[in-house]
Amino acid sequence: MNDESNQKTSRKRPAMSAKRREQSRREFLRTGILAAGFVTASLAGLVPLAGNANARLRPPGALKDRLEEREFLASCIKCGQCVQVCPVEAIKLADLLDGVGIGTPFIDARAQACDFSCDGLQCVLACPTGALTHEINYPAQSRMGFARLARPDACLAARGEGFKGQARGPDYRGKLRYEEVDRWTPIPVADHPYDLELCDLCVRQCPIEIRIAQCEAGEPPSGDPNQCPPRHAIRLVPNAAGRGVVPTVEDGCVGCGVCEMICPVESAAIVVDIDQTADSVRIG
Numbered sequence: 001m002n003d004e005s006n007q008k009t010s011r012k013r014p015a016m017s018a019k020r021r022e023q024s025r026r027e028f029l030r031t032g033i034l035a036a037g038f039v040t041a042s043l044a045g046l047v048p049l050a051g052n053a054n055a056r057l058r059p060p061g062a063l064k065d066r067l068e069e070r071e072f073l074a075s076c077i078k079c080g081q082c083v084q085v086c087p088v089e090a091i092k093l094a095d096l097l098d099g100v101g102i103g104t105p106f107i108d109a110r111a112q113a114c115d116f117s118c119d120g121l122q123c124v125l126a127c128p129t130g131a132l133t134h135e136i137n138y139p140a141q142s143r144m145g146f147a148r149l150a151r152p153d154a155c156l157a158a159r160g161e162g163f164k165g166q167a168r169g170p171d172y173r174g175k176l177r178y179e180e181v182d183r184w185t186p187i188p189v190a191d192h193p194y195d196l197e198l199c200d201l202c203v204r205q206c207p208i209e210i211r212i213a214q215c216e217a218g219e220p221p222s223g224d225p226n227q228c229p230p231r232h233a234i235r236l237v238p239n240a241a242g243r244g245v246v247p248t249v250e251d252g253c254v255g256c257g258v259c260e261m262i263c264p265v266e267s268a269a270i271v272v273d274i275d276q277t278a279d280s281v282r283i284g
Helices: 004-011 018-043 070-075 080-083 123-125 205-218 257-263
Strands: 092-094 105-107 146-149 163-165 192-198 234-238 245-249 272-275
Touching: 080 092, 123 192, 146 245, 257 272
Parallel strands: none
Antiparallel strands: 092 105, 146 272, 163 192, 234 245
């Protein structure tokens, strides 16, 4: 037994040939260069770092040709100015775990949507490079994504049900601007309970629909008649089954995410897709 152990420990690893050593050295250098290039590209926001990363909503005005973000990623210098001016703190900067390019701004609509509380698109005005294009002036001109009723069976409106209470519960920290409470200052959603015979929160709180109501009342947003009238973003349409109403997204939807944010069911019945736009979806 001892002889066998001694034989095993006395065995030496075969010497590596000069050719094999050179090949290993080249493989090591190539791997190091590729890894460095990948990290550099990730820091630049050109590729996601997280393997299972989902694309996120960008702030209003983010440069893109349909789904292509190269122009935005190339223009964004990750300065964080858009984050600083957002009145509801909807805009965040991605970190290593977000998988959308370190330092690039994004919006998690379920946590905190862009409700256009600032009217004047402060994030666009603050952007020093035009990564958030300066060619738009009003919320209705932005295109962040497109809403979709993902779970119609869970939708309270489609089931003909009302809603009473805090839309996202007492611990939810998201904010919205409520016209009837304070025209300019967003307040916590948890501080504004609802008592609705038929749930219509996705329409009731839609920033575009609110602006349409203001225009129809002769009170354009910020007193600016150029904002009137925006196209409808979402309406409640009678359910073909004869019960309840169905939230129907229309081509005025800008993908701000408020409908997803305010939906009181878990998981949200309505969501915003960034891989769809009003131009790519046939409105039924």
